[in-house]
Amino acid sequence: MTEKKKGKLTKVLDYLKHEDPFSKGVAFCPGCGLELLLRFIPQVLGNDIVITGTPSCSAPVLLGQNNQSWHTLSYFGTLMTGAAANATGLARYYKKAGIKNTVVCFNGDGTAADIGFGNLSGAAERNEPFIYICYDNEGYMNTGIQKSGTTPFGATTTTTPFGTASKGKNLRRMNLGLKMAMHKIPYAATATLSDLEDLAKKLLKAKEAKERGFAFLHVFAPCTTGWGYAPENTIEVCRRAVKTNYFPLWEAVNGKIRMTKTVKKPQHVSTYTELIKKFAHLNEADLQILQDDIDYECCMLGGLSVLEGECQLPVSSED
Numbered sequence: 001m002t003e004k005k006k007g008k009l010t011k012v013l014d015y016l017k018h019e020d021p022f023s024k025g026v027a028f029c030p031g032c033g034l035e036l037l038l039r040f041i042p043q044v045l046g047n048d049i050v051i052t053g054t055p056s057c058s059a060p061v062l063l064g065q066n067n068q069s070w071h072t073l074s075y076f077g078t079l080m081t082g083a084a085a086n087a088t089g090l091a092r093y094y095k096k097a098g099i100k101n102t103v104v105c106f107n108g109d110g111t112a113a114d115i116g117f118g119n120l121s122g123a124a125e126r127n128e129p130f131i132y133i134c135y136d137n138e139g140y141m142n143t144g145i146q147k148s149g150t151t152p153f154g155a156t157t158t159t160t161p162f163g164t165a166s167k168g169k170n171l172r173r174m175n176l177g178l179k180m181a182m183h184k185i186p187y188a189a190t191a192t193l194s195d196l197e198d199l200a201k202k203l204l205k206a207k208e209a210k211e212r213g214f215a216f217l218h219v220f221a222p223c224t225t226g227w228g229y230a231p232e233n234t235i236e237v238c239r240r241a242v243k244t245n246y247f248p249l250w251e252a253v254n255g256k257i258r259m260t261k262t263v264k265k266p267q268h269v270s271t272y273t274e275l276i277k278k279f280a281h282l283n284e285a286d287l288q289i290l291q292d293d294i295d296y297e298c299c300m301l302g303g304l305s306v307l308e309g310e311c312q313l314p315v316s317s318e319d
Contacts, residue, residue: 015200016043021072026061031224031231033193033238034058037135040196041104042073044203049073049102050094052087054080054116056108057142057223058135080115083107084123084132091130102207103130110140113149113176124183127213131206134176135221145226149174153293154286155278157226162281172293177218177250178301184255185214190247192220194238198249198260205251220247228277240272245298250305257304269294 021042028035034057042049051073053062061070063077078086087105094101112120112134120132139157140146147157152173156162160169181188187209191199199219206215222229222237229237241247242261246269249261269291273279282290 012196012200015197015204016040018043018046021047022061023070026070027065028057028061029223029225029231031234032057033221033234034135035061036193037219037221038062038106040199041106041133041203044200045102045104045207047073049104050076050090051104051106052076052078052083052090053106054078054083054108054111055142056080056111057137058106058108059142062106080107080111082119083111083116084120084128087130087132088119088123088126088128091128095129102210105130105132107132107134108141109134109136109138109148109150109176110143112136113174117149120180121183124180124185124214124216127185129210129213131210131215131217133217133219135219136176137221137223137226138173139223139226141223141226150176153290154282156281157278167286168278168281175297177216178297180216180218181252181255181257183214185216186210186212187215187251187253188218189216189251189260190218190220190249192238192242192247192249194235194242195249195261202251202260209253222276226278228280229275233275237272237275240267240275243267244269244272245294246272248298248301250301257301257307259301259305266298 020039022039026035051062053059062075064070083105087103091103136150138151139148145157146159147169150173151157151169154168156168160166162168177190187206189202191202202217206217209215220238220241222234224231224234242249243263245263245266250257250259270287
């Protein structure tokens with residue numbers, strides 16, 4: 001099966017135009033959103049994509065086990081320090097060889113936001129023609145649940161535990177998606193698993209933008225094991241992250257930001273954190289810090305989304 005329907009795409013299933021290349025059973029944790037994400041990407045983009053990635057939660061499935069494979073895609077494993085550099089080499093080779101395909105660099109936030117950010121930023125600055133997808137589970141979930149740059153304020157990890165000397169992470173998270181949008185690359189966007197049609201549209205936009213250069217997707221991907229929530233609540237966690245503006249959905253073309261989903265009456269962040277054990281120790285004052293951070297970032301994103309129409313650069317008297 002290569003094509004399911006032709007014409008205007010209106011429903012999520014209409015975007016799934018290609019076969020699922022993964023086996024019926026894979027080695028992800030029960031309730032892990034990564035399985036849905038990894039099955040979704042090639043069904044939207046096509047099975048001719050070439051995935052490159054690093055040691056991470058996705059690596060055991062993408063690399064395979066012993067001499068057996070979990071999928072039929074092309075995959076190339078690399079180190080966390082050089083993920084985007086590796087994808088650059090693949091994309092340049094295929095272009096020189098005249099081979100038409102799409103290179104997808106697929107990594108967690110540990111690689112994207114921390115260990116491999118230098119060459120990620122470099123690839124964006126050079127406008128390399130591939131798609132970089134960061135699945136953000138807010139920590140190093142595959143190596144012991146340590147904190148990363150995207151771990152939010154107050155969250156408990158094995159390196160920011162709750163106890164007499166520590167009450168979770170005492171720093172606020174970085175905004176990785178916005179940081180990449182400020183590179184003014186052809187396309188950058190946020191997405192999550194509770195809004196699959198939005199994700200599908202952004203995958204296709206990223207594939208189209210890849211013809212002009214670098215495309216980046218920041219995908220919110222909660223971890224049932226590392227965060228401490230019931231496996232059946234993965235999609236609900238994503239849904240509440242959007243409804244509270246904890247993880248707003250937007251896209252940026254050449255650095256110009258547009259909200260793709262506006263929450264008119266956002267819920268308090270506590271409706272999100274109540275599902276997740278890593279926030280269970282937060283008191284009202286802690287939650288207010290988290291809420292203030294959310295409100296600040298949403299205000300900033302909202303301002304940037306209208307900046308083009310309302311802001312004009314001052315004109316020099318010499319002009």
